[in-house]
Amino acid sequence: MKAVDQLATSLGRADEQPNIALAEAVVANKNAGAVRELVDLFSGKDKALKGDALKTLYEVGARAPEMIAPFIASFKNLLTSTDNRMVWGAMCAIDAIAGVKPEAVYMLLPQIMVATDKGSVITRDHAVRAMVKLAAHERFAKTTVPLLLAQLRIAPLNQLPMYAELIGDVVKGRNVTECLIVLKERLVEVAQASKRKRIEKVMRRLTIMAS
Secondary structure, eight states: OOSGGGSTTTTTOOSSHHHHHHHHHHHHTTOHHHHHHHHHGGGSSOHHHHHHHHHHHHHHHHHOHHHHGGGHHHHHHHTTOSOHHHHHHHHHHHHHHHTTOHHHHHTTHHHHHHHHHHSOHHHHHHHHHHHHHHHTSHHHHHHHHHHHHHHHHHOOTTTHHHHHHHHHTTOOTHHHHHHHHHHHHHHTTOOOHHHHHHHHHHHHHHHHHHO
16 A cells, blocks of 8 residues: 555544554655655645655654655755645654754754744754754754754743753853853743753753853
């Protein structure tokens, strides 16, 4: 059976379970042909099928990112889509690919940042996660850490603790002090105790690193 025939829309389903099941089967069988078939659906006109294909592909990426990495250019193209679902879905895929092909994702930073500035919270979350993966590599840190600190300055309060934890894991040298300054400034905005505790924990660790 073709991959397209196993997507939720093709089966008359409104839930995502068929897409997830297909992703699991693709990974289990190392079915590269199915991945290509799903990517090819991006050029079609059926919005529902394209959304299902993308969902399946980023679920494949979450399990076996190397299987979708060869199609990074297709995901890059989706970052400029007028359909928000396609944008954040593409960013999910790019986030997964960053773990196995950081060089390729690094080359997409301009497009990633434009999509992040315009996109939804999900888009931003996965862009930050992708950049954190890049920042873990010394050769990419000089460019990506400042971008991450910029995101920390403007992060929605609900996202701030998670961003602090993620970014706190990759800052080094003088960026540690700058990260501490940003977190101290943002902490006064945080009223919820659980969020404050998470941020304060990161700050304590960074303070030790800076001393």
